[in-house]
Amino acid sequence: MPLWFALIAQAALLSYALVGGVFLAFSDFIMRALSQLDGASGAGAMQNINREVFRWVFMTLFLGLAPVSLLLAGYGALWLGGTAGVLIALGGLVYLLGCFAVTVAANVPMNEALAAMDRSAPATQAYWSGTYLPRWTFWNSLRTLACALAAALLLAGLLRAGHPPA
Template sequence: MSPFLFYLIHLAVLAYALVGGVFLAFSDFIMRALAATSGHGGAEAMQAINREVFRWVFMTLFLGLAALSLALIVHAAVGPSRPGAMLIGMAGLVYLLGCFGVTIVCNVPMNETLARMDLSQDATRAYWTGTYLPRWTFWNTVRTIACGLSAALLLFGLTTLSRAQPA
């Protein structure tokens, strides 16, 4: 493995963990705090959060990891067969399906629905409490687990590769 790829994978472990940490914060306490607000406060705050998420730091990590994950899968599939390569490829696959895919298929559509809703309507509160909070948080927890698992698989893959390298 080239030194560039070796260090890039180290950075990917950190990036998977950082993105997973953002998702963990939402699943662990942010969504509960938003649910505890009175009236439409939580829905309004989430609308604002969903607009701000497009700032460059988070989106660079999130989208960059999707591209890097695809590269890891390809490298594991077509690269030389080495110990740890399968773990590295699996890390990319878990992120692409469990984080990126879940975001596109599950969380983003709910965010878009919430963004179109009028905060003064009772239907918005019903959607917020009955649909958005439980479903969005469930799928966000899936993303959290996927990021943590991707980081762990990548770390174990690197460890396996390092042990297989001659000293």
């Protein structure tokens, strides 16, 4: 495994863990805390959070991991071979499908629907408590698990290849 690839894989491993940690915080306690607010306050707080998530640190990691994961999956499958290559390829694919694709297909549409609503409207409060909270949290928990699994697979692949994370 070339050094450049090992360094990219190590950076991806750390980034998977960081992104997964953000998702874990939401599934573990942030959404639970927001659910204890009245519907207008909870929905309003989440609308604010969803606007702030576009700050550069998180979004750079989250979006940047998509092409990096594609690189990991392709390089691992096509050029590395063996158990290490399979593990590294699976790590990239798990992030792409379990985190990135889930975000695009499930969480973002719910965020956009919530953003378009008037937080004080009864329909918004019903959507917040009856639909958004349980569904968004479910999909977010799946993203959390995908990030953890992607990091674990990548770590196992690096260890198998003889390039432990620095």
